[in-house]
Amino acid sequence: MPKKPRANRPSGTMPVAPLLPKRIGAGDVVTDLTRTMRAQAPEEQAQALIDQAWEARTQRQAAALARRALEIFPDCADAYNVLAGAEARSAEDALVLYEHGVDAGRRSLGNAFFDEHRGHFWGMIETRPYLRARRGLADCLWALGRKRESITHCEALLELNPDDNQGIRHGLLSRYLALGNDMGAARLFRDYPHDASAAFLWSRVLLDLRRGDQVAATEHLVLAMHGNPHVAGFFAGKRKPPARLPAHYSPGDRNEAALYIANFAEAWLASADAMDWLTGQLAN
Secondary structure, three states: OOOOOOOOOOOOOOOOOOOOOOOOOOHHHHHHHHHHHHHOOHHHHHHHHHHHHHOOOOHHHHHHHHHHHHHHOOOOHHHHHHHHHHOOOOHHHHHHHHHHHHHHHHHHHOHHHHHHHOOOHHHOHHHHHHHHHHHHHHHHHHHOOOHHHHHHHHHHHHHHOOOOOOOHHHHHHHHHHHOOOHHHHHHHHHHOOOOOOHHHHHHHHHHHHHOOOHHHHHHHHHHHHHHOOHHHHHHOOOOOOOOOOOOOOOOOOHHHHHHHHHHHHHHHHOOHHHHHHHHHHHHO
């Protein structure tokens, strides 16, 4: 699996004060800090270490902090998320770690919590390590060919967090289309009608073509070109996909286009007639 130079803090996490300052001044500071540490619950101490792990300079440092967090609080789901990025050498390795993270997150939150807060998960900070672990699990399952299991996890994540702060719907849309589940794809378009991402704009064209509606496809192609014209360059063969996928993108930029091609090419290539129609339109 490709390695990042450092374990970046995931979006949505709240900064947590480190357990130890880089420099200690007077003795009373040490005394106050010790009292604070003793007052912290184990899960708080563990999460403080995870906060440092996200900012670690090396994967080795990140992994060491994550393992220390697990010693303090064995149900620290984010520790497994860090280890999946820092130590996993394959999708199989990462899968095992994410499974542990999902299990740890569920134990930490408790089964009753899921029933009580389903649909509002993102609004509570304590749910996010679990959500991150389950997303990682879904991605690994897809990479390993366990596609329907992956989709089940994605659907469950949207039930827990319908506002979809994680952007689960984009990956789920590509997976629905790749498997020919047009009903599932249509449901996402209904549930997120204002999504103006390349994922939704360009995939709307594909769904129209699968339905045999070239009139709608033509109209939606205009919108897709307006939203991100760089996608057309990849489809027309004027631009080659990058050797390494970008880590970040902005709406409408080339990075977003590269990510769209990487995630949705399988769905387009599975629809030969749709691909022929699109390349013909782009050649005009």
